[in-house]
Amino acid sequence: MTVQSGVKQSQTLLADELRARLRGKAKPVGSLGRLEDLAVQIGLIGGSTSPDLGIAKILVFAGDHGITAEGVTAYPSVVTREIAKFVLAGTAGVNVLARAAGVGVELVDAGMLEPLPPHDLLLDRRIASGTKNARREPAMSIEECAAALEAGRAIDAHLGAENVGIVGYGEIGIGNTSAAGLVAHALTGLGLKSLVGPGAGTPALGLDHKYQVLSDTIDRAAIAPSTSEKRTFEVLRQFGGFEIVMMAGAMTAAAAAGRVIVVDGFISTAGAIAAEALVPGTIDNCVFAHCSAEPGHAALLKHLSVKPLLELEMRLGEGSGAALAIPIIRAAELMLREMADLPGEHPE
Ligand SMILES: Cc1cc2ncn([C@H]3O[C@H](COP(=O)(O)O)[C@@H](O)[C@H]3O)c2cc1C
Numbered sequence: 507m508t509v510q511s512g513v514k515q516s517q518t519l520l521a522d523e524l525r526a527r528l529r530g531k532a533k534p535v536g537s538l539g540r541l542e543d544l545a546v547q548i549g550l551i552g553g554s555t556s557p558d559l560g561i562a563k564i565l566v567f568a569g570d571h572g573i574t575a576e577g578v579t580a581y582p583s584v585v586t587r588e589i590a591k592f593v594l595a596g597t598a599g600v601n602v603l604a605r606a607a608g609v610g611v612e613l614v615d616a617g618m619l620e621p622l623p624p625h626d627l628l629l630d631r632r633i634a635s636g637t638k639n640a641r642r643e644p645a646m647s648i649e650e651c652a653a654a655l656e657a658g659r660a661i662d663a664h665l666g667a668e669n670v671g672i673v674g675y676g677e678i679g680i681g682n683t684s685a686a687g688l689v690a691h692a693l694t695g696l697g698l699k700s701l702v703g704p705g706a707g708t709p710a711l712g713l714d715h716k717y718q719v720l721s722d723t724i725d726r727a728a729i730a731p732s733t734s735e736k737r738t739f740e741v742l743r744q745f746g747g748f749e750i751v752m753m754a755g756a757m758t759a760a761a762a763a764g765r766v767i768v769v770d771g772f773i774s775t776a777g778a779i780a781a782e783a784l785v786p787g788t789i790d791n792c793v794f795a796h797c798s799a800e801p802g803h804a805a806l807l808k809h810l811s812v813k814p815l816l817e818l819e820m821r822l823g824e825g826s827g828a829a830l831a832i833p834i835i836r837a838a839e840l841m842l843r844e845m846a847d848l849p850g851e852h853p854e
Pocket residue numbers: 578579580581585586589677678679680681682683684704705706707822823824
């Protein structure tokens with residue numbers, strides 16, 4: 507038996523044990539619905555029928571995008587920095603929702619236009635002052651892309667020491683629905699049209715213009731066929747942004763370390779798709795928090811054959827959906843660990 511098939515077999519055994527455990531709980535069989543499927547998933551991630559996932563945290567990766575020069579967003583890049591400051595002050599949307607969930611939030615500067623002053627909740631992992639304009643040239647150099655992936659993996663390494671087992675991946679970056687759309691299109695093969703939406707707001711030049719710019723960007727990049735890993739790297743390098751690439755690197759390491767990856771909205775899902783393309787199997791650790799109102803998000807979730815936990819028509823990003831989903835994940839964990847068993851036989 508190969509190591510891989512051995513691992514698969516023990517995962518199947520554990521899944522059976524988890525399902526038996528859930529059947530034996532003090533409830534009608536199956537009555538906790540999709541919470542039971544979630545419990546099986548986190549039991550498999552935690553490697554136990556009574557997993558202890560430790561602390562939850564949300565990381566907000568921030569970066570700026572050169573492609574904003576092409577009129578693809580309704581807001582100027584300075585807004586990235588404004589929101590980043592609110593995240594540090596605890597007053598951004600994600601902070602408020604995370605507070606309701608009792609979850610801490612940290613900001614990762616992956617490459618905003620300008621640095622922020624040092625702060626306890628700020629991880630300075632700046633690769634550059636924003637990406638280049640991908641409509642005209644690659645968003646980043648080979649070295650920058652490799653450094654962003656590595657910085658992401660290194661961020662995850664610290665989480666183990668802090669006993670963080672549930673990580674929400676949020677982002678801020680004016681222009682990043684364009685970068686995410688490009689990355690997702692290139693990695694899934696889904697039609698670009700289905701992945702172009704208003705983002706933070708319809709740009710003044712309209713959605714057809716945004717589509718045209720992104721279509722031109724794909725033509726300009728002319729990504730050649732290659733091995734999956736090389737091509738994924740080139741897709742990330744060509745389209746960016748630093749926050750998406752760093753997030754993807756962090757997710758690959760989180761999966762390898764057995765953490766629950768809480769994927770947020772459209773951009774975070776593009777990051778997860780990149781992570782899966784880099785390290786197949788990463789997606790097994792992903793819990794999809796919600797379906798964003800950004801139209802391309804439903805298309806991506808359908809492509810991945812995953813069902814998100816929530817659908818609240820939110821389209822903020824930042825990790826806002828992840829914040830709301832974390833208590834549900836915690837509930838599934840505690841249900842496995844603390845809920846009583848009903849003695850006797852249980853109907854099938
Ligand atoms: C005030 C404000 C707060 C935000 N928080 C997250 N986003 C979200 O919108 C941006 C992406 O949309 P686009 O590609 O259309 O620029 C990202 O910053 C994303 O996190 C925000 C956007 C704005 C304007």
